[in-house]
Amino acid sequence: MNDYFIWNGVDCRTKGIHVSELPPITIPLERSKQTNVPGRPGSLTQLEGDDVYDDMILTATCFISDPAQIPAIAAWLKGSGTLTFANRTGGYYKARIANQIPFEKVLRGNPHCTFAVNFRCYPFWYQDNVADVTITTSGSTITNPGSVYSEPIITVTGSGDITLMVGTTIVELTDVSQSIVINSTLKEAYKGNTLMNDHMSGDFPVLKPGLNAISWTGTVTQVTVKPNWRYL
Helix, strand or coil: CCCCEEECCEEHHHHCEEEEECCCCCCCCECEEEEECCCCCCEEEEECCCCCECCEEEEEEEEECCHHHHHHHHHHCCCEEEEEECCEEEEEEEEEECCCCCCEECCCCCCCEEEEEEEEEEEEEEECCCCCEEECCCCEEEEECCCCCECCEEEEEEEEEEEEEECCEEEEEEEEEEEEEEECCCCEEEECCEECHHHEECCCCCECCEEEEEEEEEEEEEEEEECCCEEC
């Protein structure tokens, strides 16, 4: 049996867990509001926004042959973290354990116990081991291979006042000293452990699927992008 899951970097098989059923690859539900109009067939659909999706509950059905492993499994399967399934390798979900986990005996006198783990997953699957992209020429492009926009972490190396353009987003940076990090995932700007939000104005940039132009004005040596590609 080759099915497995990896929770926070630990393969379930190292805990004596065998997976009998993995969740299918699932597309999240787009968040919308349906409105019925009197005298009109069907309904009107109002989207909450572009690429706004609900969390997904993905369930792995498992069993163990040694009940002595239960305390260690219970200590491991909790909280939040990253999740990889055997049927979708090369990336991970951001997830949280979403249920109490009852261990049920298969048959009286049989040591095997079955249980199910429900993972509440953020709606996107993140590609693993993606190299940073370093840009030294203003006007260069970067291609997002994913199916939804990504929230990159961008390090601008330069000094003084800088205008950074990522796609259609313009970010104004003031009084930069050597470098500044623009973290679109956390919605923070910083240098080391020092917050630099007061040195930035404008929206945090995203990288839309397809080509994205990156350019700047001011004194910039390079722009380094940790792209955080993600997919439905």
